[in-house]
Amino acid sequence: MLEVNESTPVAARRSQSRLISLCINGEWREVAVKPRLTLAEVIRDSIGLTGTKASCESGTCGACTILLDGRPVLACLTLAIECDGRQIQTVEGLAEGGKLSAVQEAFLDQGAVQCGFCTPGMLMSVTALLRENPKPGREQINKALEGNLCRCTGYNAIVDAVLQASGQGVKPVME
Amino acid sequence: MSELSYVGKSFRRKDGPDKVTGKAVYAQDVKLPNTLIGRILRSPHPHARIVRIDTTRARALPGVKAVITVEDTKGIKHGFVETPRYPPDQEVLARGKVVHVGEEIAAVAAVDQLTAQRALELIEIEYEPLPAVFDPEEAMQPGAPEIHRSHAKYAGPHSNVGGNTETAWGDVEKGFAESDYVREDRFECQLRTHGYLEPHATLAHWENDKLNVWTSSMGSFVKRAKLAKTLDLPYSSVRVHKTYVGGTFGGKIDLYSHEYCAARLSMITGRPVQVVASREEIFSAYRHAQPLILEIKTGVKKDGTLVAQRIRAINNAGAYRGSGVVVIFLAWGFTMIPYRIPNLKYEGLSVYTNHTVRAPQRGHGAPKVRFAIESQLDMIAEALGIDPITIRLRNARGAGEQLPNGDNTHRGGLQDCIRLAAERSGFLDKFGRDRKSPPGGTIRRGIGIGVSAYMGGTLIYPNGSGVIVKMNDDGSAVVLTGAIDIGQGSETVISQIVAEELSIRMDDIKIISSDTDTTPQDIGAWISGMTYVTGNAARQAATHAREKLLEVASEKMGVAADQLVLKDKVVSHRLDPERRLTYREVIAHSVATRRGDTIIGEGYWRTMRDEPNHPSLATTKGRWTENYAFSTQVAEVEVDIETGEARLVKALTVHDCGFPINPALVKGQVDGQISMALGHAFMEEVITKDGYTLNPNWLDYRMPTIHNMAVSEDADVITEQYRVGQPYRTKEVGEGLVSGILAAMGNAVYDATGVRLHGTPFTAERILDGLKRLQYQAKTARKAKSGTLGA
Numbered sequence: 001m002l003e004v005n006e007s008t009p010v011a012a013r014r015s016q017s018r019l020i021s022l023c024i025n026g027e028w029r030e031v032a033v034k035p036r037l038t039l040a041e042v043i044r045d046s047i048g049l050t051g052t053k054a055s056c057e058s059g060t061c062g063a064c065t066i067l068l069d070g071r072p073v074l075a076c077l078t079l080a081i082e083c084d085g086r087q088i089q090t091v092e093g094l095a096e097g098g099k100l101s102a103v104q105e106a107f108l109d110q111g112a113v114q115c116g117f118c119t120p121g122m123l124m125s126v127t128a129l130l131r132e133n134p135k136p137g138r139e140q141i142n143k144a145l146e147g148n149l150c151r152c153t154g155y156n157a158i159v160d161a162v163l164q165a166s167g168q169g170v171k172p173v174m175e
Numbered sequence: 176m177s178e179l180s181y182v183g184k185s186f187r188r189k190d191g192p193d194k195v196t197g198k199a200v201y202a203q204d205v206k207l208p209n210t211l212i213g214r215i216l217r218s219p220h221p222h223a224r225i226v227r228i229d230t231t232r233a234r235a236l237p238g239v240k241a242v243i244t245v246e247d248t249k250g251i252k253h254g255f256v257e258t259p260r261y262p263p264d265q266e267v268l269a270r271g272k273v274v275h276v277g278e279e280i281a282a283v284a285a286v287d288q289l290t291a292q293r294a295l296e297l298i299e300i301e302y303e304p305l306p307a308v309f310d311p312e313e314a315m316q317p318g319a320p321e322i323h324r325s326h327a328k329y330a331g332p333h334s335n336v337g338g339n340t341e342t343a344w345g346d347v348e349k350g351f352a353e354s355d356y357v358r359e360d361r362f363e364c365q366l367r368t369h370g371y372l373e374p375h376a377t378l379a380h381w382e383n384d385k386l387n388v389w390t391s392s393m394g395s396f397v398k399r400a401k402l403a404k405t406l407d408l409p410y411s412s413v414r415v416h417k418t419y420v421g422g423t424f425g426g427k428i429d430l431y432s433h434e435y436c437a438a439r440l441s442m443i444t445g446r447p448v449q450v451v452a453s454r455e456e457i458f459s460a461y462r463h464a465q466p467l468i469l470e471i472k473t474g475v476k477k478d479g480t481l482v483a484q485r486i487r488a489i490n491n492a493g494a495y496r497g498s499g500v501v502v503i504f505l506a507w508g509f510t511m512i513p514y515r516i517p518n519l520k521y522e523g524l525s526v527y528t529n530h531t532v533r534a535p536q537r538g539h540g541a542p543k544v545r546f547a548i549e550s551q552l553d554m555i556a557e558a559l560g561i562d563p564i565t566i567r568l569r570n571a572r573g574a575g576e577q578l579p580n581g582d583n584t585h586r587g588g589l590q591d592c593i594r595l596a597a598e599r600s601g602f603l604d605k606f607g608r609d610r611k612s613p614p615g616g617t618i619r620r621g622i623g624i625g626v627s628a629y630m631g632g633t634l635i636y637p638n639g640s641g642v643i644v645k646m647n648d649d650g651s652a653v654v655l656t657g658a659i660d661i662g663q664g665s666e667t668v669i670s671q672i673v674a675e676e677l678s679i680r681m682d683d684i685k686i687i688s689s690d691t692d693t694t695p696q697d698i699g700a701w702i703s704g705m706t707y708v709t710g711n712a713a714r715q716a717a718t719h720a721r722e723k724l725l726e727v728a729s730e731k732m733g734v735a736a737d738q739l740v741l742k743d744k745v746v747s748h749r750l751d752p753e754r755r756l757t758y759r760e761v762i763a764h765s766v767a768t769r770r771g772d773t774i775i776g777e778g779y780w781r782t783m784r785d786e787p788n789h790p791s792l793a794t795t796k797g798r799w800t801e802n803y804a805f806s807t808q809v810a811e812v813e814v815d816i817e818t819g820e821a822r823l824v825k826a827l828t829v830h831d832c833g834f835p836i837n838p839a840l841v842k843g844q845v846d847g848q849i850s851m852a853l854g855h856a857f858m859e860e861v862i863t864k865d866g867y868t869l870n871p872n873w874l875d876y877r878m879p880t881i882h883n884m885a886v887s888e889d890a891d892v893i894t895e896q897y898r899v900g901q902p903y904r905t906k907e908v909g910e911g912l913v914s915g916i917l918a919a920m921g922n923a924v925y926d927a928t929g930v931r932l933h934g935t936p937f938t939a940e941r942i943l944d945g946l947k948r949l950q951y952q953a954k955t956a957r958k959a960k961s962g963t964l965g966a
Binding site: 051092114151152155 | 185186188192193194195196198199369374423424662839842849850874879882884885
């Protein structure tokens with residue numbers, strides 16, 4: 001049992017911080033992180049990029065999906081300290097020069113966004129999929145997005161958005 | 176003006192670009208310097224007396240800035256319902272007793288998460304556990320543990336009755352006596368959660384005698400009212416700011432204790448306080464939907480004409496009143512709207528149990544009621560040798576029919592919905608096919624139908640919406656609306672209406688929304704009335720601005736206003752388009768001649784102007800709404816008779832949602848509801864034991880993933896028109912469509928297998944049990960037959 005009259009806050013006495021470098025959306029950033037901090041916490045709280053969403057914080061919903069060295073990972077299950085010197089892409093890094101990517105445009109065209117909370121994670125998973133496989137079939141789309149929960153859309157519009165973005169004959173439904 | 180340029184078209188979402196770039200700010204994303212972390216101490220017992228609370232050690236922990244218990248509150252109660260019959264019943268923190276696992280007892284604010292958590296562990300509480308009860312029918316028995324006294328006006332014999340609804344129409348006993356066929360059934364539904372991806376999150380900052388709040392909600396104005404009340408502050412001292420909201424589905428309406436605690440802790444510390452609920456907390460301690468038990472007795476004539484129906488609904492309402500007394504009231508509405516039943520009797524009981532408090536959930540009882548009624552209707556049809564379409568068409572209400580509550584169905588298109596659904600799905604060709612001639616293999620296909628009706632924009636605080644349209648010098652506009660965009664697309668729909676009425680482009684419109692200090696009051700996003708109520712307020716406001724534009728232009732041009740037309744930010748003469756003024760010129764003239772009026776339009780709307788504030792929850796007397804949306808849904812399912820696993824393959828939704836302002840957004844609502852309903856039908860259940868949630872995460876509580884996606888088609892029976900400058904009726908499309916499809920899935924499972932399930936979810940175990948029972952019955956029937964022959 002901890003004594004109550006200590007002079008410093010409990011958390012401050014936990015393990016020491018370490019300085020790490022992360023290349024986030026093409027910009028190198030140095031951050032001091034405690035070993036227990038997740039990549040999601042560091043991206044959201046230390047760097048201040050809140051587009052990456054914290055939803056279940058236990059790896060079950062995919063809302064915090066980011067790309068680590070180009071591969072989709074769950075930032076809530078990744079320790080920041082493991083990412084020293086690595087490349088990270090978040091939803092904020094998808095549009096280039098203010099121009100939305102084809103995947104972002106397709107999500108808007110298909111009504112694949114409602115509340116928008118799963119959207120950043122979905123966009124990252126789809127972006128990774130299409131880089132690997134420019135014309136994925138339904139099975140491959142399902143496989144790539146099986147870890148991303150969406151409660152609003154029923155997934156139909158999201159699949160259509162992937163098909164539109166990959167040029168597989170699906171036309172925009174919104175103008 | 177007949178051609179519509181903006182409404183009726185599928186414009187992309189106004190909030191879309193923010194949401195695909197990560198710029199959309201949700202409550203958890205708001206950051207203020209020097210913010211403290213708040214955490215809530217929750218009851219580990221389902222029912223216990225609190226003998227002693229000692230916060231000394233927690234307060235002494237370095238880094239802890241404040242600790243509150245009920246003694247630090249004003250003791251002002253709140254409730255989902257606050258009426259004379261049902262006054263507020265819940266304190267913001269437990270006083271003397273806890274009545275469910277997870278009930279809020281104390282809260283701390285500390286410099287970081289770990290310190291806050293440690294402080295919670297240092298709060299000492301002595302409990303005296305009390306007997307608890309979790310099953311509503313057990314809780315009703317005399318001698319059951321008393322959670323709260325039965326309602327003073329409840330005259331029946333049962334314990335723990337928090338409220339009741341009783342009503343009748345015609346003479347139900349006479350109706351049964353006149354019926355050719357009568358049957359009774361009992362249906363039950365599981366406990367389900369909402370599954371919003373964004374957790375509950377609140378940031379509160381008390382600064383300069385003003386409380387600023389950012390919270391994940393479904394209506395800023397209700398949050399303001401309840402925060403102000405429980406904190407004993409004037410409304411003007413509480414500002415609920417706009418944030419985007421990451422899904423709600425009914426689970427973020429009422430005041431939640433953590434919101435109060437964030438506010439109170441900020442008032443004590445003078446620093447911002449943020450509370451974010453963990454997913455485990457949401458599953459274990461927050462509000463889920465309401466499991467209903469429905470007992471239904473129905474009498475019909477030989478041809479399937481409904482004669483009488485008696486329904487008793489028992490709601491497992493959890494440990495406080497919550498919306499428990501609302502769902503038993505609404506269940507009557509979902510019973511009486513779709514079909515013509517001359518004799519009806521309804522009783523609803525809301526029963527306290529030691530479960531977490533309940534909230535509305537998309538459909539607020541409708542899926543459970545329609546599942547029960549539509550399942551029984553199919554059983555009746557089969558017994559009479561009538562097909563499911565015929566029996567529904569025989570009883571479906573037409574347009575303008577009077578309803579028992581004194582209202583009427585207006586231009587309800589239910590009969591058209593049923594006909595179109597039957598035709599589009601090829602229902603009668605498919606129905607019964609696999610039962611008559613089972614195919615090889617283990618997969619059986621079935622088709623089922625369900626009908627539903629839902630009310631839109633019903634009266635509840637704050638009852639109405641206002642919108643302000645501010646024209647800018649250049650003819651563009653800023654629209655102030657209290658509507659909150661929870662994903663349904665309110666900002667887009669309101670922009671389309673203003674664009675249409677003013678003939679300005681969507682890009683010319685900027686929306687300022689859901690901020691209690693800067694926008695007019697709004698009904699909120701939970702009674703399926705945004706497009707109708709706030710939409711009509713937006714239309715009114717834009718019409719007001721348009722009339723001003725016309726008046727000024729008429730004066731300047733010397734042409735009667737009725738000879739002028741508005742098009743693309745230009746006012747011109749109807750017959751001589753060369754005579755024209757740009758909006759910029761008109762507004763400049765208005766500023767010059769009307770003491771600086773840059774042209775501001777105001778608009779207001781309320782569902783019914785001639786009704787008291789709300790109908791009686793106890794007696795159901797009083798009209799509810801002008802809008803009854805009707806729908807018919809068809810489900811096609813596949814069942815593996817070896818494993819019992821069933822899945823929705825295809826859904827068809829035919830709905831009468833009035834005039835669709837944005838058809839693609841309507842489709843989004845349809846698809847989302849199909850997905851939620853298939854979760855209800857086949858997957859989801861919050862499993863509890865002694866009040867503890869056993870599956871408080873998405874690995875163990877299975878919500879539909881992309882693998883469970885079903886084909887979803889929809890068709891619109893459009894019964895209303897939109898005309899510029901005229902009021903219009905849009906009806907409901909965001910909630911009711913979880914209902915008919917649930918019933919349709921149950922009926923389709925029966926069609927595929929012959930297994931009739933009286934409870935949801937339709938798990939593999941239940942379906943297999945049903946199949947085994949059928950096999951056993953067939954075997955015993957064969958034996959009995961051969962035995963008889965042998966004798």
